Amino acid sequence: MAFENPPRDQIRELLKASSVIAVVGLSDNPDRTSHMIAKAMQQKGYRIIPVNPGASSILGERCYGTLAEIPFKVDIVNVFRRSEFTPDIARQAVAIRAKALWLQLGVVNETAARVARAGGLTVIMDRCIKVEDSILLPNGKGRN
Template identity: 45%
Template sequence: MSADDPTTSGESTDVEGRIDELLDAETVAVVGCSTTPEKAAHRIPKYLQEHGYRIVPVNPYAETVLGEPAYDAVTEVPREVTIDVVDVFRPSEDVPGVVDDVLERRDLAGDVGGLWLQLGIRNGEAAARAEAAGVAVVQDRCMKVEHERLR
C-alpha cells in the first residue's frame, strides 16, 4: 500500500468533527513555518496568530518567525509550552519523521492532540500511525480555509 492509499488514510471518517476539534486548539506548532511573507507557510500561521492562536514556529533555519522563537523540531519546544496541534508545511515524504517527533513529544510532554497536514500534504501510513497513538489527524486541508469556513 502506498502512503496515498485511501484505505490507509489514517483519517477518521468524521473529518468535519476532527476539523472542528482541532480548530478549538490554543497553541499550534507549525512545522516548516517560513520567514518569507509571500509563502503560505508564513501567511497561514500569521492569519492563525491574528485570530488568537499561539504559534510556535518549527524551523531549524530561523531564530524567530512571526515574533516567536523558532525551534529545530517539535521535540525541542520546551515542555512548559503546551502544543495542542502540529500543523505541517513539509512535503508528504517528510510526514513520517514529523509523526515520529509528535509521538516522542506526546511521550515526553503528554500533549499534541492533533496533527494537521496542509493542502497537498498526505501520508496515509504515517497518519494511521499517529491516529493509532491517539492523535487526531486532518490531511490535505488548509487550516486557514477551514477556520474561515467554520469560525
C-alpha cells in the same frame, strides 16, 4: 482502508479546544504560503510556534529546530513539508503528545497518518487549517 479526514464537527471541536499550533516548515519569507497562513491563524488568536532550524524567530515567536525542543504543550502540529518527511514528523508529534497532526493542502502520507493515529492523535490531511478555521469558526473560537 483509505484514509478519511474526521467529520467537520470533530475538526471544529479540535480547533475550539486548541490554542498552540507548532508549524513545521514555517518560512520566514512573508511571501510564502506557510507564513501567510500562520500569520492569519496568529491573528485569529492561536499561538504559532515556528519549527524551522534555519531561523531564530518568525512572527514574533522563537523558532525551534524540532518539535522535541518546544518546552511547553502543543495542541496541533501543522505541517508545511513534503509528504515524504511526514512519517518522522508524525513520530515526533506523538512523542510530544500533541492532540493532532495536520498536514496542509497537498501534503498526504498514509504512513504518517497511521503512525499519528496509533499514537492517539487526530489526523487531518490535505486540508488548509486557515480555510477550515474560517469555515468552522467564522466568528472566532469563543463565538461559534
